[in-house]
Amino acid sequence: MSRCAYLLTVCALALGLVAGTNLTASATPRVPVFSPGAPGAGDPYFPDMGNGGYDVSHYDIRLAFDPKTKAISATTTILARATQNLSRFNLDFQGPLKISKLSVNGRDASYARSGAQELVITPRHGLWRGSLFRVSVTYAGVPRKIDDPALGLSGWVATKDGAVALNQPIGAATYYPVNDTPDDKATYTQTITVPTGLTVLANGEPGLTTHHGGRTTFRWNMRRPMASELAMLAIGSYNVTRGVTAGGLPNITAIGKSIDTVAGQGKVFNQTTARVIQWESSVYGRYPFDSTGGILADVGVHYALETQSRPVYDQRNSHVDGDLLAHELGHQWFGDSLTPVHWSDIWLNEGFATYSEWLYQEKFNGVPVAKTFADTYAHEDNWTGKVADPGRDAIFDDLVYNRGAMTLQALRQKIGDRAFFQVLRDWPTTHRYGNVSTQTFIRFVEHLTHRNLTPFFQTWLYKPGKPTL
Numbered sequence: 001m002s003r004c005a006y007l008l009t010v011c012a013l014a015l016g017l018v019a020g021t022n023l024t025a026s027a028t029p030r031v032p033v034f035s036p037g038a039p040g041a042g043d044p045y046f047p048d049m050g051n052g053g054y055d056v057s058h059y060d061i062r063l064a065f066d067p068k069t070k071a072i073s074a075t076t077t078i079l080a081r082a083t084q085n086l087s088r089f090n091l092d093f094q095g096p097l098k099i100s101k102l103s104v105n106g107r108d109a110s111y112a113r114s115g116a117q118e119l120v121i122t123p124r125h126g127l128w129r130g131s132l133f134r135v136s137v138t139y140a141g142v143p144r145k146i147d148d149p150a151l152g153l154s155g156w157v158a159t160k161d162g163a164v165a166l167n168q169p170i171g172a173a174t175y176y177p178v179n180d181t182p183d184d185k186a187t188y189t190q191t192i193t194v195p196t197g198l199t200v201l202a203n204g205e206p207g208l209t210t211h212h213g214g215r216t217t218f219r220w221n222m223r224r225p226m227a228s229e230l231a232m233l234a235i236g237s238y239n240v241t242r243g244v245t246a247g248g249l250p251n252i253t254a255i256g257k258s259i260d261t262v263a264g265q266g267k268v269f270n271q272t273t274a275r276v277i278q279w280e281s282s283v284y285g286r287y288p289f290d291s292t293g294g295i296l297a298d299v300g301v302h303y304a305l306e307t308q309s310r311p312v313y314d315q316r317n318s319h320v321d322g323d324l325l326a327h328e329l330g331h332q333w334f335g336d337s338l339t340p341v342h343w344s345d346i347w348l349n350e351g352f353a354t355y356s357e358w359l360y361q362e363k364f365n366g367v368p369v370a371k372t373f374a375d376t377y378a379h380e381d382n383w384t385g386k387v388a389d390p391g392r393d394a395i396f397d398d399l400v401y402n403r404g405a406m407t408l409q410a411l412r413q414k415i416g417d418r419a420f421f422q423v424l425r426d427w428p429t430t431h432r433y434g435n436v437s438t439q440t441f442i443r444f445v446e447h448l449t450h451r452n453l454t455p456f457f458q459t460w461l462y463k464p465g466k467p468t469l
């Protein structure tokens with residue numbers, strides 16, 4: 001190569017490089033920046049719960065349970081969409097379960113566990129904003145339930161003959177990797193394998209049951225968006241009753257065999273559930289899920305829980321009586337189908353569920369709502385605290401339940417029956433499968449009534465002290 005040609009070549013190369021550099025340089029603002037997703041979803045009460053940077057659309061939980069060792073072995077596959085360009089992201093996963101394999105889009109990804117509940121996942125390549133991705137986690141071990149000093153037992157709870165998973169508010173991550181925030185709802189498939197003879201119940205509708213080598217696999221599908229705090233799983237010896245409501249909705253109830261001692265109890269439980277759902281549908285509008293039911297079991301958590309489509313009633317808390325059913329089934333509209341973004345707004349669940357009890361007492365037991373209100377107002381001794389921001393440790397306090405329901409009755413007095421019952425129907429209908437806040441509720445009622453109700457709600461929801469009537 002001549003010196004001249006050489007120079008030309010160098011020049012050309014240089015020009016090319018410069019041109020190339022220029023191209024790159026001019027494209028620089030568009031070069032994707034991949035960054036980590038947030039390790040929390042921003043709830044002030046539970047800052048570690050949930051994560052940022054993606055939105056889950058489906059959980060596929062495949063889990064086998066061994067009653068002898070109490071251990072599970074599982075693969076959970078999560079389908080999600082990135083909401084930012086992600087270099088890495090977190091899931092919530094806690095306790096002693098050991099991960100043996102983790103992949104993103106079918107390729108092994110690196111991961112680390114940090115803090116109490118963060119599973120930090122770094123895929124081989126950044127994930128583009130808007131793209132769908134699939135995370136698959138294989139793990140095993142004996143799950144450890146949550147025992148929170150203020151909020152009690154939740155998560156995977158071992159029982160005498162199996163286990164029951166109750167996730168509110170922070171239990172889901174004890175048995176599957178999850179974006180554990182109420183405002184990332186997703187559909188679920190739960191495929192659970194147990195020794196033949198045991199029964200498995202979960203949210204939604206049953207799929208095929210198969211038998212193989214002494215083990216039985218049950219499948220349950222929840223086809224409507226569900227918050228992780230409302231996912232449920234019950235393994236044990238159950239008597240199952242199948243029925244339909246008057247509206248034609250499949251109704252699957254179950255009672256733990258060890259506590260199913262009263263003749264006809266299973267039938268009563270099933271029929272009361274059907275009756276309550278039918279009645280609540282006439283007040284709150286179309287039932288939001290594809291089946292209903294309930295599980296009465298000896299769990300030992302001392303509460304009942306509004307798990308989606310199929311509440312769980314702990315025997316140690318509950319008798320199969322109508323107003324408790326009215327409470328948990330009322331939650332299907334208030335709490336499950338519509339769900340607060342933040343835990344501080346839990347009165348939007350508990351106030352309405354408690355009000356469902358009051359309505360039930362009036363309709364089926366002849367106790368007027370006005371009387372229940374008056375008694376509650378007279379006998380409530382705790383008038384401190386804010387209903388719409390009670391504090392982390394007080395989310396299940398009477399303040400939230402009773403004053404929440406009293407707020408609704410006071411609202412009814414203020415806006416009249418017509419507008420009030422329109423609120424009870426239109427509020428869950430408008431926000432079906434969505435997430436809400438107290439502010440959204442106040443604006444909703446003000447819009448519907450054409451009234452300024454801000455001072456009213458200030459008094460009942462935000463100001464400590466006994467409101468005057």
Ligand code: TRP
Nearest residue numbers: 151152168303304305306328396
């Ligand atoms: N949210 C449940 C209900 O009202 C009750 C509940 C769940 C609860 N976890 C709790 C009550 C912990 C006391 C303590 O249906």
Ligand code: ZN
Nearest residue numbers: 327349350353
């Ligand atoms: Zn409740």
